[in-house]
Amino acid sequence: MTAPCRxxxxxxxxxxxxxxxxALMAFLNPGLLGIPEHLRxxxxxxxxxxxxxxxxxxxxxxxxxxxxxxxxxxxxxxxLPPKIEQIEYCSLTREQASLYAAxxxxxxxxxxxxxxxxxxxxxxxxxxxxxxxxxxxxxxxDHSALPRRSGKLERREEIVADALAEGQRCLIFSQxxxxxxxxxxxxxxxxxxxxxxxxxxxxxPRRDD
Numbered sequence: 001m002t003a004p005c006r007x008x009x010x011x012x013x014x015x016x017x018x019x020x021x022x023a024l025m026a027f028l029n030p031g032l033l034g035i036p037e038h039l040r041x042x043x044x045x046x047x048x049x050x051x052x053x054x055x056x057x058x059x060x061x062x063x064x065x066x067x068x069x070x071x072x073x074x075x076x077x078x079x080l081p082p083k084i085e086q087i088e089y090c091s092l093t094r095e096q097a098s099l100y101a102a103x104x105x106x107x108x109x110x111x112x113x114x115x116x117x118x119x120x121x122x123x124x125x126x127x128x129x130x131x132x133x134x135x136x137x138x139x140x141x142d143h144s145a146l147p148r149r150s151g152k153l154e155r156r157e158e159i160v161a162d163a164l165a166e167g168q169r170c171l172i173f174s175q176x177x178x179x180x181x182x183x184x185x186x187x188x189x190x191x192x193x194x195x196x197x198x199x200x201x202x203x204x205p206r207r208d209d
Contacts, residue, residue, distance in 0.1 A: 006027060006028050007028075008024045008027060008028055010024060013066070017044060017048070018043060018044045018047045018048070018058060019036065019039055019040055019044045021033075021058075021062070022036055022039055025062070025065070028065060029065055032061065032065070033061065042054070043057060043058050071083065088155055088159075090133075090151040090152040090154075090155045091151045092133070092151055093148075093149055093150060093151055095136050095149055096132055096133070096135075096136055096149070096150060096151065099132050099136055099139065099140075100129060100132050100133070103125055103128045103129050103132060103139075104129070106125055107122060107125040107126070107129075110122050110125060130175070131176065131179075133152060134150065134152060134153075134174070134176070134179050135149060135150040135152070135153055135179070135182065136149055136150065137149070137182060138176065138178065138179050138182060141178075146182065146183075146186045147186075153183075153186075156172070156183075157187075157190060160172075160187065160191065161191070164191060164193070177197075177199040177200065177201070180197045180199060181197060183195070184196075184197050
């Protein structure tokens with residue numbers, strides 16, 4: 001493509017690995033990072049081994065071409081209050097703990113699988129562990145009732161109740177769209193409020209609504 005200049009915008013230039021930035025830089029400044037194999041060997045692999053010098057080399061290469069802005073920077077959205085992060089620790093219910101232990105045993109058993117099956121099996125069971133922490137109905141996929149079966153759900157309800165009592169609105173994020181669709185009818189019934197879900201399957205006109 002011929003153009004007087006090129007611009008790329010990204011909220012997550014490095015999502016999973018340092019070599020994710022290669023696609024952006026190959027468009028912005030072809031050849032800056034060399035060929036992918038060279039980048040992985042000289043920079044990505046050392047960075048993943050926590051090599052500080054390799055990390056600094058990549059930063060020096062990118063510094064002239066990357067403009068980073070944070071909400072905490074001066075003059076960036078000064079009207080917004082400082083972000084407050086509060087970590088909430090939620091205990092597993094007895095049902096969750098029992099299910100979690102069963103998945104762990106299954107995960108350990110997957111170590112003995114042939115190498116071509118092991119990684120997929122382990123990855124799937126790690127997802128099951130996270131889903132179990134959300135709710136047993138999430139990992140089981142049985143559409144069973146939600147109340148009083150998840151410590152995380154109970155704490156979420158308390159937080160939502162407090163917010164609504166103060167006239168506030170809530171945004172609830174989840175790694176899993178299916179968990180949002182489990183929560184929608186439950187929270188609507190629990191609080192008598194409209195609850196909307198926005199995920200990757202929501203069509204554009206509906207997003208605007």
